[in-house]
Amino acid sequence: MSQTELILSNLPGNALANLRRVDELWHGVRSGSSSSAIPPAIYESSEKIDALDCDVVIAGGTLGIFIAAALVRQxxxxxxxxxGMLRGREQEWNISRTEMNTFLELNLLSLQELEDVIVTECNPVRIQFLGGPEVWVRDVLNIGVDPVVLLNLLKAQFLADGGKLFEKTAFEKAVIHPNGVTVYADGGPFKTRLLLDAMGHLSPIVRQARKGQKPDGVCLVVGSCAQGFPENEQADLMVSLTPMQQQCQYFWEAFPARDGRTTYLFTYVDAHPSRPRLEDLFEEYLDLLPRYQNTEVKDLNxxxxxxxxFPSYQQGPLGSVWNRILAIGDSSGNQSPLSFGGFGAMVRHLKRLGNGIDEALQSDALSRDALNWLQPYQPNLAVTWLFQRAMSIGVDQKTDPDQINKLLITVFREMEHLGEGVLKPFLQDVVQFSGLSQTMIRTAIADPLLIARIVEHVGPSTLISWLGHYLNLGAYSTLYPLAKSLESWTSALSPTQRYRVHRWLDSWEYGSGSDLGSH
Ligand SMILES: Cc1cc2nc3c(=O)[nH]c(=O)nc-3n(C[C@H](O)[C@H](O)[C@H](O)COP(=O)(O)OP(=O)(O)OC[C@H]3O[C@@H](n4cnc5c(N)ncnc54)[C@H](O)[C@@H]3O)c2cc1C
Structure with missing residues (x-):
C-alpha cells in the first residue's frame, strides 16, 4: 500500500475515492476523451417563449452565489x-485583505461578517527558489477565508433579498429562444432572459463551447492540512526545493490554517498523455514534505x-458562443494561468461583472456579441502565458534542470529591487505594463545569457504572440486613464451605447491591471 493510499483511506469524506475520481477526469483531459463522451448541453430554437419566470438563472453555486447575491441585491x-447542497468546501481560500473589501463595497457583508469569514492572517509571506535568497512581501494572499462561513452568509443574504435557491437541482440542458432561454433541470424547466454558467471548468456548456479543445496548460496541485508540524506560523507563497525532475518543476506553498497547517505542491504541465496522475504527484508530495517542513510524515495528523x-487556454477568457449565455467563475477561464486562485479572480471581477450584467439586462444587451464584452480580452492575463510556459517543460524537451530556478531567482531579485509596487501586483495576479517592462529590462541586463536560453526554451512562436499581448498591455495602460477622464459624458448616451462604452472602459481598466488600486 502506498503512503497516499494509507493516509487518504483513513481520512473522512472518501478522500482516496475522490482523488481517484478527479484523476479519472484528468485522465479524460489528457487522453482527449472527456469531451467526446458528453451530449450537447445547448440547443437553439426560433420559437419565442410565452412567459418568463425570472431574469437570470445561474447554474452552479460555489462561485455562482457571489454574483447571485449581487444581482438579487440590484x-x-x-x-x-x-x-448538490450549496455549501463551501472544507478548506481555506487565500486572498489579500484589500480584495475582500469588495464585499463591503457591494454591501454583501458587514464589517463583522467580513471578520468572521477571515479565519487566518499572517505576515509577511516568503518566496524562495532553490539556491536563491529569501524574498519577503507583506499583505499578499496572507488571509485565509473559510468557504463554509462565506457561502452561508451569502446564501442567507441572497434568500433574504428574495433570491430563489434550488439545491440538489442539476442543470441538464438549455434551449435558446429569440426572447429567452429554457433551462432544463431536475425541478424545472426555468424560463429566463439570461443563463450564467458557473459550473466550473468541467461545465458541460464549456465543454461544448470549446469543442473538445485540449487545454494549452494545466496547473496540477496536491496538498493537505495537517497537525503536528513543529511550531511554524510562517507562510510561503512560492518556494522550490528541487531542480526539475520527471519533466516537472515542483513549487510549494504553505499557510497556517485554523485547524493545522496547509501545504501544497503544484506544478505547470501540458496535457500530454504521459503526464503524472494526481495520485502519483501526491506520493511525490508525501516524499518531499519532510524535507520542506522539517518533519516526519508519521508525526502528522x-x-x-x-x-x-486547473486547465488554462491561451485564448482566455472564454467569450460567449451563444446569445443569452455567459460563463463566470472557473468556467470562464478568467483566472490567471499562474495561480489556482479562481476565488480571488471572482472577487476581483465581482463589481465589474455585477454592474455589467445589470446594465446588460437593463439595455437588453444579451446577444452573443454584447455578452462578449463582459468577458473581454485582457492583455495582462494573456502575457502571463509566457511565464507559465517558461515555468514548464515539454515531455521530450532537454534543458538545464536548474533553468527555471535560475530564472525565478533573477526575476524576483530584480522585482525586489524595484520595490513592492512591482512585486505585489505580480503576486496578486495583476501584471502591469510599467512593472513588467522594468523587470524585463533589469533581468536582461543582469543575465542576458539566461534570457537567451528562456527564448530558446519557450520557442519563437510563443514569443512573437506574447510580444503582441505585451504591446496591447502598453496600449491599454495608456488608453485607460485618457478614456476614464471622458466617462462623465456617457450620461448623454442611450442605454445601449452606455453599455458599450462602460464595457470598453472596464476592459481597458482590468486588461491593464489598473483595477488593482480600486479593491
Ligand atoms: C486544493 C485547492 C485549493 C485552492 N485554493 C485557492 C485559494 O487559496 N485561493 C483562490 O482564490 N482559489 C483557490 N482555489 C480555486 C477555487 O477553489 C476555485 O477557483 C473555485 O472553487 C471555482 O469555483 P466555481 O464555482 O467556478 O467552480 P467549481 O468549484 O468547480 O464549482 C462548480 C459548482 O457548480 C456545481 N455544479 C456542477 N455541475 C452542475 C450542474 N450540472 N448543475 C448544477 N450545479 C452544478 C458544483 O456542485 C459546484 O458547486 C483552490 C482550489 C483547490 C482545488
Missing amino acids: GWRVALLER FQRALFGF
Whole structure:
C-alpha cells in the first residue's frame, strides 16, 4: 500500500475515492476523451417563449452565489441551481485583505461578517527558489477565508433579498429562444432572459463551447492540512526545493490554517498523455514534505487532503458562443494561468461583472456579441502565458534542470529591487505594463545569457504572440486613464451605447491591471 493510499483511506469524506475520481477526469483531459463522451448541453430554437419566470438563472453555486447575491441585491429575479447542497468546501481560500473589501463595497457583508469569514492572517509571506535568497512581501494572499462561513452568509443574504435557491437541482440542458432561454433541470424547466454558467471548468456548456479543445496548460496541485508540524506560523507563497525532475518543476506553498497547517505542491504541465496522475504527484508530495517542513510524515495528523487540476487556454477568457449565455467563475477561464486562485479572480471581477450584467439586462444587451464584452480580452492575463510556459517543460524537451530556478531567482531579485509596487501586483495576479517592462529590462541586463536560453526554451512562436499581448498591455495602460477622464459624458448616451462604452472602459481598466488600486 502506498503512503497516499494509507493516509487518504483513513481520512473522512472518501478522500482516496475522490482523488481517484478527479484523476479519472484528468485522465479524460489528457487522453482527449472527456469531451467526446458528453451530449450537447445547448440547443437553439426560433420559437419565442410565452412567459418568463425570472431574469437570470445561474447554474452552479460555489462561485455562482457571489454574483447571485449581487444581482438579487440590484433587484433582479434570480434563480440559483446547485447540483448538490450549496455549501463551501472544507478548506481555506487565500486572498489579500484589500480584495475582500469588495464585499463591503457591494454591501454583501458587514464589517463583522467580513471578520468572521477571515479565519487566518499572517505576515509577511516568503518566496524562495532553490539556491536563491529569501524574498519577503507583506499583505499578499496572507488571509485565509473559510468557504463554509462565506457561502452561508451569502446564501442567507441572497434568500433574504428574495433570491430563489434550488439545491440538489442539476442543470441538464438549455434551449435558446429569440426572447429567452429554457433551462432544463431536475425541478424545472426555468424560463429566463439570461443563463450564467458557473459550473466550473468541467461545465458541460464549456465543454461544448470549446469543442473538445485540449487545454494549452494545466496547473496540477496536491496538498493537505495537517497537525503536528513543529511550531511554524510562517507562510510561503512560492518556494522550490528541487531542480526539475520527471519533466516537472515542483513549487510549494504553505499557510497556517485554523485547524493545522496547509501545504501544497503544484506544478505547470501540458496535457500530454504521459503526464503524472494526481495520485502519483501526491506520493511525490508525501516524499518531499519532510524535507520542506522539517518533519516526519508519521508525526502528522492529517485533517484533509486537497487536490485539483486547473486547465488554462491561451485564448482566455472564454467569450460567449451563444446569445443569452455567459460563463463566470472557473468556467470562464478568467483566472490567471499562474495561480489556482479562481476565488480571488471572482472577487476581483465581482463589481465589474455585477454592474455589467445589470446594465446588460437593463439595455437588453444579451446577444452573443454584447455578452462578449463582459468577458473581454485582457492583455495582462494573456502575457502571463509566457511565464507559465517558461515555468514548464515539454515531455521530450532537454534543458538545464536548474533553468527555471535560475530564472525565478533573477526575476524576483530584480522585482525586489524595484520595490513592492512591482512585486505585489505580480503576486496578486495583476501584471502591469510599467512593472513588467522594468523587470524585463533589469533581468536582461543582469543575465542576458539566461534570457537567451528562456527564448530558446519557450520557442519563437510563443514569443512573437506574447510580444503582441505585451504591446496591447502598453496600449491599454495608456488608453485607460485618457478614456476614464471622458466617462462623465456617457450620461448623454442611450442605454445601449452606455453599455458599450462602460464595457470598453472596464476592459481597458482590468486588461491593464489598473483595477488593482480600486479593491
Ligand atoms: C486544493 C485547492 C485549493 C485552492 N485554493 C485557492 C485559494 O487559496 N485561493 C483562490 O482564490 N482559489 C483557490 N482555489 C480555486 C477555487 O477553489 C476555485 O477557483 C473555485 O472553487 C471555482 O469555483 P466555481 O464555482 O467556478 O467552480 P467549481 O468549484 O468547480 O464549482 C462548480 C459548482 O457548480 C456545481 N455544479 C456542477 N455541475 C452542475 C450542474 N450540472 N448543475 C448544477 N450545479 C452544478 C458544483 O456542485 C459546484 O458547486 C483552490 C482550489 C483547490 C482545488
